[in-house]
Amino acid sequence: MVRPGYIINRMAVFLVLCGVALGAERFPPPEFVETNHQLPPINQITDVTPRSDIYEYIDVGVLLAALGLSSYLVLRKRSRRAIFILMVFSLLYFGFWRKGCICSIGAIQNITLSIFDPDYAIPITAAAFFLLPLVFTLFFGRTFCAAVCPLGAIQDIVLLRPVSVPKWLENMLRLFAYVYLGAAVLFAATGSAFVICRYDPFISFFRLSGSLNMLILGACFLVVGVFIGRPYCRFFCPYGVILRQFSRFSKRRVTITPDECIQCGLCEDSCPFGAIREPTAEWPVGYYEKSKKRLAYLIILVPVLAFLCGWMGFAVRPVMSRMHERVRLAERIYLEDTGKVQDVTDASTAFRATGQQTKELYAEASKIRDEFGLGGWLVGGFIGLVIGLKLIGLTVRRQRVDYEADRAGCLACGRCFEYCPQERLRLKNAKEIIGES
Amino acid sequence: MAEDNKTINGSAINRRHFLRDGFWGACMVSLGAVAGLLGRKYKKKDTVWQIDPYTCVACGNCATYCVLEESAVKCVKVFAICGYCDFCSAYYEPGAVALDTAAENQLCPTGAIKREFIEDPYYEYTIDEKLCIGCGKCVKGCAVFGNGALFLQVRHDRCLNCNECSIAAACPSGAFKRVPADKPYLLKETVHT
Incomplete structure (x- = not known):
């Protein structure tokens, strides 16, 4: 049994030593002269390995x-x-x-x-x-x-x-x-x-x-x-x-049927992803002229959209860059150093324990923010371009005489196959041929 | 192709097909370029997540942020660093009333550390990994007053090796690293020889 006073004493020493660097070996590892005790082996830890590469x-x-x-x-x-x-x-x-x-x-x-x-x-x-x-x-x-x-x-x-x-x-x-x-x-x-x-x-x-x-x-x-x-x-x-x-x-x-489409439109109902395009009607009178003008406007609009979205991407860089851990840390340290917040976080404590200069951290954070600025331009520009091209795509009329799966949107799930009466006929015929032979 | 006979005139087919083949080729080339870029620096060995014990601040996030209900991070011990102290600041709570194995004196919330007498005045402390939740309380205790023989490591029998480790995302000191799978542990080194 140990006296409480002893423990309080130890606690005092403990508090003094709190500032000392982590992990210093303050107590030399013992040599077990009496019992000749063997230390448990290190491979207790290292024997637990990740899944083999073969998997x-x-x-x-x-x-x-x-x-x-x-x-x-x-x-x-x-x-x-x-x-x-x-x-x-x-x-x-x-x-x-x-x-x-x-x-x-x-x-x-x-x-x-x-x-x-x-x-x-x-x-x-x-x-x-x-x-x-x-x-x-x-x-x-x-x-x-x-x-x-x-x-x-x-x-x-x-x-x-x-x-x-x-x-x-x-x-x-x-x-x-x-x-x-x-x-x-x-x-x-x-x-x-x-x-x-x-x-x-x-x-x-x-x-x-x-x-x-x-x-x-x-x-x-x-x-x-x-x-x-x-x-x-x-x-x-x-x-x-x-x-x-x-x-x-x-x-x-994906073809809805390899045979001729009879334009029944059943396949369109079968597609839960809206990926089947119906045949186009005749062009309305005057549509061609109108669409030409619209296309011209849209083509002019595309770079404007790309620029605007790019600028927006650039403008939100302070918010976006907060996803990066160093930027968050730098902002936190700034708040603490300027006295705007009183408490500290685990991250700021850990940073101060490393002894790294605040200036270096700020420089690092502003570099990352600049990267986000450039990235924001590019990503925003990309999004603007996509919106512009999407608008152009909506105005351009494609001529289609049959129901067909949209190349881009079709997920190839195969639901439309058995909805197609032509396909059923084909399968039936195929079965009969097999049956006869 | 099925749509050949569906387009209106011959020239449209050719232009369409020419463009499509062109874009197809461009896609292939870009994939090849990506593959080439990656091929220059690809690594045969997969990487796994691990904690650098010298950067870890034992904040306790490992116990709560892992996607597994019971964290993949556990406390491990390099016995060669341990001082085998009678008063172990990783084992006893600050202000423990007595240096015995009573639960109220223990720092570990799950009682995962076993204390065993070896010889006067040395005690051996071992961790029962089944009970350890990776909270790092003992790690902190050992680091501030002891030798720092205890530290947290990702245990690879448990770790799912997520593409983004959610503990790494929550780590305040950036101690999580991707390490090669054939050297999956970052152990502390002994200073005494």
């Missing part, structure tokens, strides 16, 4: 196989049921088994960071997850979205009562994905944060744990997703933005 390669292999199979099922087999089964597999494997990390959507940020940060070396899996779906999209359309992406799969499964979103609303909402992509690239390039991962609505479901806010957000997406087909994919997914554009130029594409 990463297996992931890439599964991704490649799933992409290939999905492309085959969409373009050749033309079977919604098979696509659905593959989709469920992807949800289980990439979602629940691999806990949703790393995914192609998040890999955008790894790619960006590795381009802008010389110290960050990208793991080969992140590169593969980013590049492979894009390559497949260039050849086969968005078959990645159809049955490989776990985020798409979880939304597709809950889609029970689809309602159609008005075209104007869909076009407006889709712009958000471009803003999201721009912001994600900006924050990743400056080394501030991986916002796509931070605000991934479904990852808490895949991990079966997560913060309450993210669980609520994910639940909201799923509830909305019962009625509106794949809301995250269509209006938010930054990777989807890239896939959209790549899919426009794909070598192969």
Whole structure:
């Protein structure tokens, strides 16, 4: 038993020593002369190793196989049921088994960071997850979205009562994905944060744990997703933005029926993503002249929009740069040093303990803010350009004689196949031929 | 292609296709460029998250910010640094009434540190990882008054290796780092030999 006085004494010494540098070995480690006690070995700690690399390669292999199979099922087999089964597999494997990390959507940020940060070396899996779906999209359309992406799969499964979103609303909402992509690239390039991962609505479901806010957000997406087909994919997914554009130029594409379209319009009802375009009517009289003038105005408007949005991106740099930890710290230290706040935070205490000069921190923060200024111009300009091109795209009339899947918006889910009477006829004929032979 | 016969006249087809092929090629080239850029500096080994024990301030965020309900961060100990003190400031709460194993005297909120008598006057303190929540209270206690043998580390049997570690995002001292997966720990070194 030790006297309380002894402990109080020790506590006094403790307080005196509080200012002393951390981790100094004040008490020499003992030599156990009597018992010859052996120290527990260090490999107690180091024996617990991360998952072996081989699993990463297996992931890439599964991704490649799933992409290939999905492309085959969409373009050749033309079977919604098979696509659905593959989709469920992807949800289980990439979602629940691999806990949703790393995914192609998040890999955008790894790619960006590795381009802008010389110290960050990208793991080969992140590169593969980013590049492979894009390559497949260039050849086969968005078959990645159809049955490989776990985020798409979880939304597709809950889609029970689809309602159609008005075209104007869909076009407006889709712009958000471009803003999201721009912001994600900006924050990743400056080394501030991986916002796509931070605000991934479904990852808490895949991990079966997560913060309450993210669980609520994910639940909201799923509830909305019962009625509106794949809301995250269509209006938010930054990777989807890239896939959209790549899919426009794909070598192969989803056809509702390989046979002749009889223009019944049934397929349009079947598509929950509003990705089927109806045949265009004859041009109204005088439309051509009007559209020419409108196009000219819009082409002039594009650089103006790009400049305006770029300036806006530049103007919000003080707010945006707060995503970076050093800028936040510098602002906090400034507040403390000028006496505007009385208390201290863990971060400011930790900074002062390092003995680094405040001036250096301020210089660092202002450099980061300048980077955000330049990045703001670029990202804002990009968003302005997108808005301008979107407006131009809305005014340009394309001639279509049949119902067809929109190259960019089609998620290759295969729902329209069995709605098409021509397709049913084709399958029936095919069956009969097989039956006869 | 199916749409060939759907366009109105021949010249439109050619222009369309020429543009499409051009853009297709441009996409391929840009992907190749990205792949080339990455290929120059790609790393075969994956990276994992780890805490630099010399930067860590044991703020306690590790216990609460991890996406796992029970944090992947745990306290570990390099025994060669430990002084085996009778009065261990990582084990006892400041103002402990007695130097025994009673719960009210312990600093650890889950009682994860075991105290064992070795020989006079030395005691060995070991951490039961199953109980440890990674709050870092003992780390702070050991650092301010002891040798600093205790420190926090990401345990890789638990860590999901998220693309963005949510503890790293909340770390006030920037102690979280991406380290190569074949050297996944940043251990403290002994000063005494």
